[in-house]
Amino acid sequence: MIEFSGIGHAFDGRTVLRDVSLTLGERRIGIVGANGSGKSTLARMINGLVVPDSGTVTVDGLDVARNKRAVRRNVGFIFSDPDRQIIMPTVREDIELSLTRIESDKVARRERALAVLERFGLGDHADHPAQRLSGGQKQLLALASILVTEPKVIVADEPTTLLDLRNSRMLRQVFAGLDEQLVVLTHDLDLVDDFDRVLVMEEGRVVVDDGPGPALARYREMMS
Numbered sequence: 001m002i003e004f005s006g007i008g009h010a011f012d013g014r015t016v017l018r019d020v021s022l023t024l025g026e027r028r029i030g031i032v033g034a035n036g037s038g039k040s041t042l043a044r045m046i047n048g049l050v051v052p053d054s055g056t057v058t059v060d061g062l063d064v065a066r067n068k069r070a071v072r073r074n075v076g077f078i079f080s081d082p083d084r085q086i087i088m089p090t091v092r093e094d095i096e097l098s099l100t101r102i103e104s105d106k107v108a109r110r111e112r113a114l115a116v117l118e119r120f121g122l123g124d125h126a127d128h129p130a131q132r133l134s135g136g137q138k139q140l141l142a143l144a145s146i147l148v149t150e151p152k153v154i155v156a157d158e159p160t161t162l163l164d165l166r167n168s169r170m171l172r173q174v175f176a177g178l179d180e181q182l183v184v185l186t187h188d189l190d191l192v193d194d195f196d197r198v199l200v201m202e203e204g205r206v207v208v209d210d211g212p213g214p215a216l217a218r219y220r221e222m223m224s
């Protein structure tokens with residue numbers, strides 16, 4: 001359960017979030033909205049990457065600002081720019097690094113890394129330099145390295161921006177099969193059209209909060 005309570009935030013004196021209060025308990029939640037409407041800022045508060053100027057954010061009852069480390073163990077954050085997330089020289093090592101926290105056995109780590117790479121269509125690239133992957137392959141690697149650790153909550157910021165149609169569809173299926181709570185920020189409206197709940201943001205506020213059908217229809221109207 002994620003709870004935003006009376007959130008306000010400004011960057012350099014410019015307000016970007018205004019009095020946002022929300023309880024997110026559904027399994028799959030989409031957040032859409034115009035560029036600059038505050039989606040990423042709000043999502044980054046879920047794992048303490050941004051601390052709100054006013055109000056509180058809690059995850060399973062833990063105040064994020066005061067318990068960043070504990071919260072981050074349970075919240076996997078997938079950045080829109082995969083270069084921010086890829087650390088190790090090879091593709092397999094990058095996944096293995098993510099696994100060190102939850103799997104102490106080296107051989108088991110390797111097996112799990114290879115299995116997840118196979119699942120994400122990167123099996124043939126396991127020993128390739130991670131930085132030489134294409135943009136979309138890097139995005140898949142960044143996703144795989146978070147999903148493999150099975151965090152309780154996954155926050156994905158524009159996860160399909162670099163993906164081709166086949167991989168976007170594959171990701172949609174991966175998301176459909178996840179047991180974890182998922183919060184996805186996206187401009188790809190098809191990605192969230194079967195989610196449980198969709199929020200539409202405008203100028204730092206949540207202006208629509210509904211099922212995907214009515215919420216996306218309203219958003220399309222707003223953007224036309």
Ligand SMILES: Nc1ncnc2c1ncn2[C@@H]1O[C@H](COP(=O)(O)OP(=O)(O)OP(=O)(O)O)[C@@H](O)[C@H]1O
Nearest residue numbers: 011012016033034035036037038039040041042201
């Ligand atoms: N670290 C920062 N320093 C200064 N301003 C920032 C910072 N991060 C975000 N902003 C500003 O806050 C506003 C909201 O940005 P945010 O990234 O939350 O929007 P968004 O809805 O995710 O946009 P997009 O769809 O373009 O990714 C923007 O005007 C942005 O310039």
